[in-house]
Structure formats: structure tokens, C-alpha cells
Amino acid sequence: MGRRPALRVGVAGLARPGVWRRLREWLSLEEVDVVAAADPDPERRERCARLGVPRVYGEPRELLAREPLDILHAAGNPVEQGDLVASALMRGLDILVEPPLATGARSALKLLAAARSFGGFLVPAWPAAFDPAWRGLVANALEVGRPVHLDAALTLAPEPWWGELDEELFDDPDVSLPGALALGADRLVHLALEVFGTPATVAACTETERLFGRPWDRRATLFLLYPWGTARFRIRLSFVEDGAEVRRPAGAGPVLFGEKGVLEVRRRRLALQRLSDGRRASVLPVAAGAAAQPPGWLVHALKRSVAPSGSLGLDRLAAVYRVVAALERSAAAAGSLRAVE
Structure with a gap:
């Protein structure tokens, strides 16, 4: 039996606290190919390329439009992140989000409704x-x-x-x-x-x-x-x-x-x-x-094809x-x- 194709990951945003540690975690996983990242800052894009990410874009939406992804790691500007996550959910992607999901509870609840409708995993990296x-x-x-x-x-x-x-x-x-x-x-x-x-x-x-x-x-x-x-x-x-x-x-x-x-x-x-x-x-x-860290946890959940439940289930997220x-x-x-x- 041949090896399963690697999951294609894109990282949208490189300015949030902890995102470089997460990026290294993605790069360390055998089941994953980090195919691209996006950030408006040229110095952060250059640093990302030095880590071995093959393509870097100036805007997260360009990343989403150009790359056929399996997983989006959303770690960008919270003002714009809600719309980006909604677009990714409609494309059928699974998403790891550096919190918050959006600016305001109303927007976050809309994203949870979209996750229920389109079936993608929506996982906030809550401590x-x-x-x-x-x-x-x-x-x-x-x-x-x-x-x-x-x-x-x-x-x-x-x-x-x-x-x-x-x-x-x-x-x-x-x-x-x-x-x-x-x-x-x-x-x-x-x-x-x-x-x-x-x-x-x-x-x-x-x-x-x-x-x-x-x-x-x-x-x-x-x-x-x-x-x-x-x-x-x-x-x-x-x-x-x-x-x-x-x-x-x-x-x-x-x-x-x-x-x-x-x-x-x-x-x-x-x-x-x-x-x-x-x-x-x-x-x-x-x-x-x-x-136990978000990238490895999400990959393990996807391999088992079991949607998050309990602490990270959509019902708990909605309650929050x-x-x-x-x-x-x-x-x-x-x-x-x-x-x-």
C-alpha cells in the first residue's frame, strides 16, 4: 500500500504571537507539506522562505485563491480573519485558528454556523x-x-x-x-x-x-x-x-x-x-x-476522520x-x- 498524500498546509499571517513556533511544528510533521504562507511584511516573508516554505504571498486571500490546500492555519489580522476563515470553510478546508476567531461574538457565531454547514474542522488554538x-x-x-x-x-x-x-x-x-x-x-x-x-x-x-x-x-x-x-x-x-x-x-x-x-x-x-x-x-x-500541540492534534484528528468534540466541539465553541x-x-x-x- 502506497503512502497517503501529504496534507497541504497554508499559513495565513506571520505576525501573531507564537506563529513561528507553530510553523516549525507544521514543518516537522511527516504527514504535512507546508506549501505556502502569506503576510504583508516582506521581512517576515523572507524569514518564512528561509525556513523552507516554497511560496510566500503578500496577502492571505492570494494564498487562498492560488493554492489547493487541505488545511489553512489562520494567524492574521483579526479584523480581516473572520472573512478569510469563512471563505476557507466554503472551500471545504479544515482550519486551525490563532484566537480570536473574529472580532466580536456575533461574527464568531456565524463562523461556527458555517463550519456546521460545510463540514470543515474549525479549531481555535485555545490554551x-x-x-x-x-x-x-x-x-x-x-x-x-x-x-x-x-x-x-x-x-x-x-x-x-x-x-x-x-x-x-x-x-x-x-x-x-x-x-x-x-x-x-x-x-x-x-x-x-x-x-x-x-x-x-x-x-x-x-x-x-x-x-x-x-x-x-x-x-x-x-x-x-x-x-x-x-x-x-x-x-x-x-x-x-x-x-x-x-x-x-x-x-x-x-x-x-x-x-x-x-x-x-x-x-x-x-x-x-x-x-x-x-x-x-x-x-x-x-x-x-x-x-498535543495544535498542528499535530489536528493532523491526528483528520487521519481518524473524527470531528472535534468535547472541549473543542462546535457545541462548546458556541457556548463560549x-x-x-x-x-x-x-x-x-x-x-x-x-x-x-
């Missing part, structure tokens, strides 16, 4: 599904007893596409895309649903004065409230102005508080401190490996963006963002 320490927090949540509070902070620093997003959100009266929530909160809402399940209510509030042109204030706090007792999930979003120093929270990972202790993601480690142990914290092992949509409505009611239709 609760792929980051070993985040996955470990979900798997070991019961180590701290009944969960009481989950806290996460996310700092959104300037990236090449922020200027376009600011302009679209602030200047176009026909656009109601509260991109800050989808850009920051979707991956954290996914974590909350993995640990706690679906919240009973949500609430959004701001903490400082509004910044001209920003999709949110300098800092915002979002709450997911659960029906039992005082259990809640707090998401703290903060924005960094162009040229300002990026100061990320200490540890930079989510923290789960339970009745019997605390479980904390500390960069790539998972620390457990039980109340009975006083101040001593133990480091729990976390499972890593190429197969319904919660994000509720947060958007809460923020709009508080006067922080335009309402979502």
Missing part, C-alpha cells in the same frame, strides 16, 4: 485545550476541592493590527464589534467553561477612564457568576498604549481557588498548595508532546461565544461598548 499547564489546571481542578473562584488576567499589548482594529471600532458607526472581548476573553471564557461549566449570569465593569479610540478602557473586569454560593470567574483585561512598557501580572497564569487549596499556572508549571500544607507548594507534572456575547451586552448596557445586534 485550555493545548497548553500543558492550562490543561493540567482543568484536569487537576478537584485537587483543591469544591471550586470557589477562578482568576485570570490578560494584557493586550500593541500588535501590527491594533491600529486597524481601533479605527474600525471607533470610526465606523455601522460596525458594532467590541473586539476587546473576543480578542481577550474568549480563551479565558473557554477555560471557565472547562472548570465550572456554563455560568448563570455575567457582568462587565470598567475600572478607569476611557481611552480615545480603544475598544475598551485601559482596564476592565468581567465576571462569570455561578449558581452555587459565591463561585465566580474574574477576568481582568488590560491594554497597553503604543510605546508603553508591557507589565504582565506576576505568574501570568490563571489561579483556581478551592475549599481545600489553590492551583496556579506559573508560566509552564502548575503549582498546587493545599490548605493543610500551610505555605508549602508542590509542582504538579504537566504532559507535553508534539501530538454565547457567554462572550452576554458580556458584550453587559458592557454595552454600562456604556462601555456599542451594543451587539
Whole structure:
């Protein structure tokens, strides 16, 4: 029996955090041929060619139009990424997306509907599904007893596409895309649903004065409230102005508080401190490996011809963006963002 043809992969966008690591993962897989990539920046295109990618394009849409692909890795400007993903789904491609899927819950939910209609895999690279320490927090949540509070902070620093997003959100009266929530909160809402399940209510509030042109204030706090007792999930979003120093929270990972202790993601480690142990914290092992990373995971799923389910199934993705949509409505009611239709 001959070898199955390699899956043809195209990478759309080379400016997002972590995309070069993902590109190297694609290149390392025997079942895959990375046939092309696209990015508007000539230096990034040159760097991509040096890694061995045979063709590079200036625009992701040119990549999609010219290359017969099996998989699209969408890692471009979130302002334009939703339309690109929709086009790829209509072409029958399977898609790995660097989150967010789109700027705003409404657009993301439309993409999920398209994935159901056209049958392609639509897989966001959310850390609760792929980051070993985040996955470990979900798997070991019961180590701290009944969960009481989950806290996460996310700092959104300037990236090449922020200027376009600011302009679209602030200047176009026909656009109601509260991109800050989808850009920051979707991956954290996914974590909350993995640990706690679906919240009973949500609430959004701001903490400082509004910044001209920003999709949110300098800092915002979002709450997911659960029906039992005082259990809640707090998401703290903060924005960094162009040229300002990026100061990320200490540890930079989510923290789960339970009745019997605390479980904390500390960069790539998972620390457990039980109340009975006083101040001593133990480091729990976390499972890593190429197969657990998005490129290898997606290739394995395609070989088995089994659509993602559970944590990455379309039902769970839809639940995440319904919660994000509720947060958007809460923020709009508080006067922080335009309402979502």
C-alpha cells in the first residue's frame, strides 16, 4: 500500500504571537507539506522562505485563491480573519485558528454556523485545550476541592493590527464589534467553561477612564457568576498604549481557588498548595508532546476522520461565544461598548 498524500498546509499571517513556533511544528510533521504562507511584511516573508516554505504571498486571500490546500492555519489580522476563515470553510478546508476567531461574538457565531454547514474542522488554538499547564489546571481542578473562584488576567499589548482594529471600532458607526472581548476573553471564557461549566449570569465593569479610540478602557473586569454560593470567574483585561512598557501580572497564569487549596499556572508549571500544607507548594507534572500541540492534534484528528468534540466541539465553541456575547451586552448596557445586534 502506497503512502497517503501529504496534507497541504497554508499559513495565513506571520505576525501573531507564537506563529513561528507553530510553523516549525507544521514543518516537522511527516504527514504535512507546508506549501505556502502569506503576510504583508516582506521581512517576515523572507524569514518564512528561509525556513523552507516554497511560496510566500503578500496577502492571505492570494494564498487562498492560488493554492489547493487541505488545511489553512489562520494567524492574521483579526479584523480581516473572520472573512478569510469563512471563505476557507466554503472551500471545504479544515482550519486551525490563532484566537480570536473574529472580532466580536456575533461574527464568531456565524463562523461556527458555517463550519456546521460545510463540514470543515474549525479549531481555535485555545490554551485550555493545548497548553500543558492550562490543561493540567482543568484536569487537576478537584485537587483543591469544591471550586470557589477562578482568576485570570490578560494584557493586550500593541500588535501590527491594533491600529486597524481601533479605527474600525471607533470610526465606523455601522460596525458594532467590541473586539476587546473576543480578542481577550474568549480563551479565558473557554477555560471557565472547562472548570465550572456554563455560568448563570455575567457582568462587565470598567475600572478607569476611557481611552480615545480603544475598544475598551485601559482596564476592565468581567465576571462569570455561578449558581452555587459565591463561585465566580474574574477576568481582568488590560491594554497597553503604543510605546508603553508591557507589565504582565506576576505568574501570568490563571489561579483556581478551592475549599481545600489553590492551583496556579506559573508560566509552564502548575503549582498546587493545599490548605493543610500551610505555605508549602508542590509542582504538579504537566504532559507535553508534539501530538498535543495544535498542528499535530489536528493532523491526528483528520487521519481518524473524527470531528472535534468535547472541549473543542462546535457545541462548546458556541457556548463560549454565547457567554462572550452576554458580556458584550453587559458592557454595552454600562456604556462601555456599542451594543451587539
